[in-house]
Amino acid sequence: MRSLLSLAWRDLRGSGRTLWVFCACLMLGVALIAASGGLYRQVSASLLADTRALFGGDVELRTRAPLADEVRTWVESRGTVSRLVEVRTMLMSAAEDTHLVELQSIDERYPLYGELLLDPPQSIAEATAAVAGRHGVALDPVLAGRMGLKVGDLVELGAIALEVRALTVRQPDRSLRADWSGPPVLISTAALTETALLQPGSRPAFRYRVRTELDPQAWREAFMAAFPDHEAEVRTFIERNARLGEVLGQIGSGVLLIGFSALFIGGMGVFNSVQAYLQGKLGTLATLRALGLRDGRLAAVYLLQILILAGASALAGAVLGGALALVGTAMAGERLPVAADGRLLLGPLLLAWACGVAIALLFALPALGRALTVSPAALFRGALGSGTPIPAKAWWLTILCATITVVLMLTVMPDRMFGLVFILALLLVIGLLEGLVRLLQKTARRAADHPRLAGRFALRIALSGLYRPDSALRPTLLSLGSALTLLVASTLVVHALLLTIEETVPERAPALVFYDIEATRKADFEALVRAAPSLTQLELAPLVLGRLVGVGEESLRDSADVRRRIEARDEHKMSALQNNFDQVVVTRGQWWPAGYQGPPQVAMEDREADQLGLRLGDLLEFEIHGQRISAELVAIYAQKRLQSRLWLEAIFSDGVLDPFITRYVGLAYMDAAEAVATQNRIASVQPSVVTVRTSMLLDEARAILSRAAAALAAVGAITLLSSLLVLVSVVTASRVRQIYLATVLYTLGARVSAIEHALRLEYLLLAGVTTVFAAGTGGALASLLLQYRLELDLGNAWWIGGLVAVVVSGVALGQGARYLMRQLRSSPASLLRGLNP
Numbered sequence: 001m002r003s004l005l006s007l008a009w010r011d012l013r014g015s016g017r018t019l020w021v022f023c024a025c026l027m028l029g030v031a032l033i034a035a036s037g038g039l040y041r042q043v044s045a046s047l048l049a050d051t052r053a054l055f056g057g058d059v060e061l062r063t064r065a066p067l068a069d070e071v072r073t074w075v076e077s078r079g080t081v082s083r084l085v086e087v088r089t090m091l092m093s094a095a096e097d098t099h100l101v102e103l104q105s106i107d108e109r110y111p112l113y114g115e116l117l118l119d120p121p122q123s124i125a126e127a128t129a130a131v132a133g134r135h136g137v138a139l140d141p142v143l144a145g146r147m148g149l150k151v152g153d154l155v156e157l158g159a160i161a162l163e164v165r166a167l168t169v170r171q172p173d174r175s176l177r178a179d180w181s182g183p184p185v186l187i188s189t190a191a192l193t194e195t196a197l198l199q200p201g202s203r204p205a206f207r208y209r210v211r212t213e214l215d216p217q218a219w220r221e222a223f224m225a226a227f228p229d230h231e232a233e234v235r236t237f238i239e240r241n242a243r244l245g246e247v248l249g250q251i252g253s254g255v256l257l258i259g260f261s262a263l264f265i266g267g268m269g270v271f272n273s274v275q276a277y278l279q280g281k282l283g284t285l286a287t288l289r290a291l292g293l294r295d296g297r298l299a300a301v302y303l304l305q306i307l308i309l310a311g312a313s314a315l316a317g318a319v320l321g322g323a324l325a326l327v328g329t330a331m332a333g334e335r336l337p338v339a340a341d342g343r344l345l346l347g348p349l350l351l352a353w354a355c356g357v358a359i360a361l362l363f364a365l366p367a368l369g370r371a372l373t374v375s376p377a378a379l380f381r382g383a384l385g386s387g388t389p390i391p392a393k394a395w396w397l398t399i400l401c402a403t404i405t406v407v408l409m410l411t412v413m414p415d416r417m418f419g420l421v422f423i424l425a426l427l428l429v430i431g432l433l434e435g436l437v438r439l440l441q442k443t444a445r446r447a448a449d450h451p452r453l454a455g456r457f458a459l460r461i462a463l464s465g466l467y468r469p470d471s472a473l474r475p476t477l478l479s480l481g482s483a484l485t486l487l488v489a490s491t492l493v494v495h496a497l498l499l500t501i502e503e504t505v506p507e508r509a510p511a512l513v514f515y516d517i518e519a520t521r522k523a524d525f526e527a528l529v530r531a532a533p534s535l536t537q538l539e540l541a542p543l544v545l546g547r548l549v550g551v552g553e554e555s556l557r558d559s560a561d562v563r564r565r566i567e568a569r570d571e572h573k574m575s576a577l578q579n580n581f582d583q584v585v586v587t588r589g590q591w592w593p594a595g596y597q598g599p600p601q602v603a604m605e606d607r608e609a610d611q612l613g614l615r616l617g618d619l620l621e622f623e624i625h626g627q628r629i630s631a632e633l634v635a636i637y638a639q640k641r642l643q644s645r646l647w648l649e650a651i652f653s654d655g656v657l658d659p660f661i662t663r664y665v666g667l668a669y670m671d672a673a674e675a676v677a678t679q680n681r682i683a684s685v686q687p688s689v690v691t692v693r694t695s696m697l698l699d700e701a702r703a704i705l706s707r708a709a710a711a712l713a714a715v716g717a718i719t720l721l722s723s724l725l726v727l728v729s730v731v732t733a734s735r736v737r738q739i740y741l742a743t744v745l746y747t748l749g750a751r752v753s754a755i756e757h758a759l760r761l762e763y764l765l766l767a768g769v770t771t772v773f774a775a776g777t778g779g780a781l782a783s784l785l786l787q788y789r790l791e792l793d794l795g796n797a798w799w800i801g802g803l804v805a806v807v808v809s810g811v812a813l814g815q816g817a818r819y820l821m822r823q824l825r826s827s828p829a830s831l832l833r834g835l836n837p
Contacts, residue, residue, distance in 0.1 A: 005304055022273035022309055022360075027317035029263030030356035034321025036259050037348035037412055039328040040252030044414075045344050053114030053172035055237040057082070057209030058216045061223075062233045064545075064571070066206055074226060078219060079212030082109035085189070086205040087197050088182055088515065088690045090683040092156040093147050097676075098683040100692050101143060102175070102182040103157060105192035112211040114172025120151065127165040128188040135191035136165035140174075140183035158195030158687050162187065202688055203516060203545075203663075208232075224565060228557060231547070233569045253415035257422055257785075260409060261486040263359055264426065268482055271363035274306065278367060299368065306364045307357070314356030318349040348412070355408045362401040369394025425781055426482075433481045436773060459761060481770045484809060488778025488801035489785070495797055496786050510667035511675035514682075515543075515690040517664040525689065528682050532674045540666035541581045544574045544657045548650070549628070550621030551612065567612055572649035574624075575665070576657060577603075582639075582648055589616045589635035592653050601653040603635035608649050622650070624660045631656065767809045774809075775802035 052058060061067070061075065075081055085105040090098045108125060110116070116124055118138055127138045137157070139149060144167055149155065153164045168174075174184060187195075198204055212219055216236035223234055322345050329340040369391050406423060413419035448463040517525050517540065529538055549556055549568050556568035575581065577591060584605075592601045602620060614620070618633045631652060639647060670678065672693075679691045779801045 009308070019273055019277050019309055022270050022277075023313040023316075025266030025268075025270055025273070026263075026310060026313040026356050026360055027320070029259070029266035029359070030314045030317030030352050031321040031324065032259035032262045033256060033355060033412065034318045034349050034352035035324035035328065036252065036256050036321075037352055038322055038325030038345045040256070040414065041348045042325065042329045042341060042344050044252070045341070052237045053111070055235075056084070056173040056207070057112045058212050058237055059210040059219050060235050061208040061210070062235070063206045063208075063231065064204065067208060067232070071227060071230065071232075072208075075208060075210060075223070078214060078222075079210040080109060080112060082112050082209045082211075083107050084110060084207040084209065085192060086207060087192070087202065089157065089195075089197055090679075090687055090689075090691060091143075091147075091185060092680070092683055093149060094154050095148075096680050096684070097147055098680050098691070099143060099147055100182045100690060101140075101185045103192070103195075103197070104184050104186050105189050106186055107189065111172050112209050115170065116168065116172065117170040118166035119169045120166060122166060124186060125188075128186060128191065130188075130190065131163075135160070135162050135188060135194070137162040137191070138166045138168050138186040139164055140171075140185065141167045141169070143183035143185070157185070157187070157191075158197040160191070160194045162191065197688060199688065220566075221562075231569060231571075233571065234566070253413050253418035256413055257418050260355075260419075260422060261490050263355065264482070265486050267359045267363040270360050271367055274364045275367040278302070302368055306360060306368070310357045310360035310364075311353075314353045314360070317356060318353045321352060322349050351408060351412050355405065355412065358401055358405040358408060362398060362405055365394050365398045365401065369397075421785075429482055429485050429777060429781075432777065433773070436481075436769070440769065463765075481773050484770055484774030484805050485778040485781070487808065488774050488805050489782040491804050492779060492782035492797060492801045493785060495800055496782075510537075510694055511670045511672055512668045512678060513692045513694060514540075514664075514666040514668070515692075517666060517689055518686075519662050519664065521686060522664055525682070525686060528685060529668050529678060531681065532668075532670045532678045534671040534674050535668060537669040538666065539578075539581060539668075540664045541575050541578045542657055542661040543663055543665045544624060544660045545571050546574055546622050546624035546650075546660075547571060548608075548612075548620060549623045550630075551614065552619055556612075564612060567608075572608070572622075573647065574622075574650040574652060574657060575648050576654055577651050582651075584637040584639055584648070584651070586635050586637045589633075591635055596653050597655070598653075600629060600631035600656045601634045602631035602656075603637050603651045604633060605647075605649045606636050606638045609633075609636045624657075627660075629656065767806075771802070771805040771809050774805040778805070 058079070066072075067075065072081070084107075087103045087105075089101060089103050091101045091103075092098045106124065106128075110124065118124065118127055124138065126136075128136045130136075137155065139155075144150065144164075149164055151164050151166065154161050155164060156162075168184070168186065171184060171186075192198065210219070216238055220234045220236060223230075223232075322342075325345060325348075326340050326342070406419075409423070410416050410419045444463045448460050512529075514525075522540065526538065526540070529535065547568060547570065551564075554564075556564045559565050559568075586603070587606060589603070591603065592598075602622075604614060604620075608614075614633055614636070616633055616636070619630055620633055621628055621630050637651070668675075668678070675693055679693060682689055682691055775798075779798050782801070
């Protein structure tokens with residue numbers, strides 16, 4: 001083994017430079033898998049490792065009013081309870097600058113899980129205590145940075161002024177959407193009472209977090225059985241963990257899927273690169289076999305070379321991918337509670353390295369087995385071609401490597417369905433390409449023998465290049481076709497995601513969005529807003545809170561389905577249509593006609609409707625302020641991402657909600673500069689009204705989405721680069737034989753112009769076939785993935801995939817044809833002496 005390793009290394013050092021495509025393709029594919037897998041591992045580990053801390057407890061009861069003594073006694077007898085009261089309101093600095101905040105009143109047991117860290121270090125009781133008659137407050141550092149606040153400054157909340165005593169360095173249950181929905185501000189229960197924010201019409205959320213040794217789901221079932229008519233929403237950390245894990249798994253699987261596409265494309269480059277390398281080693285192979293070196297030892301020499309290159313290239317790709325994962329984690333850490341941990345990368349990097357080596361062997365073994373099958377005499381004659389059979393032993397080893405690759409892929413994929421679909425798609429593409437190869441060979445043979453082509457030398461030579469036993473059709477079409485198909489599919493998926501990101505941020509957004517406008521003070525509020533000279537549009541709409549309690553004859557609270565019983569306790573935001581105030585999009589059914597005055601009709605959000613299995617025509621029963629109303633479900637709508645402001649769960653026909661209106665919501669279009677003054681003016685007169693400057697929201701959205709777009713663009717660029725390397729390897733693998741045959745024709749008297757014309761036609765046929773196949777098949781695969789897994793529409797973007805296929809195949813094959821034609825301008829004698837066909 002030592003002598004074989006020494007021989008393999010010396011031979012590799014002498015001629016291994018031609019395998020640079022092998023190394024580059026493998027390194028890029030492994031780097032992409034390592035980067036995406038490592039980033040997913042670190043983000044998911046940080047977010048899912050302690051979901052109890054992020055959730056705040058094992059179980060949470062959420063109500064709009066404090067729990068009754070009987071209910072609280074029952075809850076406290078089954079665990080440790082901490083009460084958190086949340087109110088969205090406006091915080092004002094001494095400079096009269098206002099900002100939307102999530103005011104949180106906490107008790108002495110907070111937090112039940114995790115640790116609250118303050119700067120300067122102190123307990124939360126000390127930070128919020130009343131000193132010299134003034135209560136303290138702990139601010140979120142993001143909020144403090146935006147408003148220029150520091151410890152010792154005074155801020156106003158409602159009717160009182162408070163002193164900033166600390167900044168929250170770490171809050172375990174800080175919302176992942178806190179930068180958008182409102183940074184948290186921590187105060188004491190006594191301070192909340194003095195703010196006078198808890199008034200009739202306000203919407204506080206009383207959160208009772210429970211730490212218990214019981215099973216959380218069993219705890220919830222017991223509570224619902226003990227208090228079947230109670231309106232408290234009961235959630236468990238298990239649901240939060242499952243939902244968060246599902247979302248992260250889908251995102252991670254989607255990126256890894258593109259990464260495996262790049263690695264598979266790189267595998268095509270490995271196959272062609274190894275075949276071209278062995279084509280240049282025919283003399284060496286023939287000499288070693290003629291001197292008596294057994295096939296097993298000869299195979300071991302070149303297999304060792306492949307393992308050396310594959311191991312080194314995959315290692316380089318894993319290191320590069322790990323570095324990219326650390327950079328990505330650091331960027332994500334600016335917005336999410338995640339931290340880079342190099343130890344978590346070990347598993348993903350090892351798996352990525354193993355995937356790279358397995359892919360290299362999978363694609364290199366067929367070419368190696370074919371080279372070792374040919375006799376020395378045939379090798380001296382240059383008989384190594386695509387028609388040479390692959391031995392059974394090489395096939396079995398290839399199948400073993402394929403099995404290992406599939407197992408590794410399914411191990412790496414968070415969502416194994418993605419992996420299975422990818423494997424099936426690959427098998428489908430390869431099967432279709434193999435069928436296309438055979439169809440083209442038969443068609444080309446018949447066309448070349450057709451009487452109408454008699455005397456058309458160039459066209460017949462071009463057609464013969466498609467069906468000859470040593471034709472490059474099969475390796476070219478399989479390699480180029482597979483690579484282009486995956487490239488087109490990846491390009492379309494990335495394009496759809498980028499388009500979604502672009503459309504997420506609306507082109508025209510209101511300057512201010514308003515919540516909790518009291519119905520009795522609506523006229524005064526409108527006067528405050530209309531004082532802005534640049535105001536162009538002001539819209540107000542009612543906001544009513546209620547619950548869906550019945551579907552048809554079924555009472556959801558008595559349903560045998562646990563999900564329906566839980567849904568009956570969920571509080572829904574409801575409003576009127578009012579010129580489609582929230583810019584939702586109907587996906588099923590249709591709105592009621594303008595001026596409709598018939599029986600109540602309602603439209604539901606698609607997520608809520610699908611969770612309950614609602615269908616158009618269902619009679620729904622709602623409970624609002626203790627009264628019940630019934631309405632027919634006539635439409636189901638979807639939110640338009642950031643273009644939706646209120647995330648309404650139900651929209652009713654005109655007049656249905658009028659008896660229940662106590663508050664309004666609204667939006668205003670004006671200059672951004674005047675939006676700040678208007679926000680401050682409203683906060684000073686009606687502090688209970690929550691106002692949001694959408695410019696800040698959109699800036700946060702753009703910052704996050706631009707980074708996502710950059711990451712997707714980088715993934716697409718790596719996939720494109722891998723594909724271009726594959727095309728280089730395709731040309732490299734086939735050019736030697738083509739130069740030889742063209743030179744023979746030239747020596748026999750064929751004109752160079754005729755040979756060049758034949759080569760152009762042959763390459764044009766290959767480019768046309770592969771382009772049409774890749775554009776059609778890749779577009780279909782991308783459309784299926786987008787529609788059924790990501791719920792996105794490809795739209796009219798099919799032409800982008802076709803354009804990519806045309807450009808890439810045209811450039812690569814065009815450069816190959818140009819290289820061959822340049823070689824033909826040398827003398828025949830020098831070409832024949834310099835070629836080792």
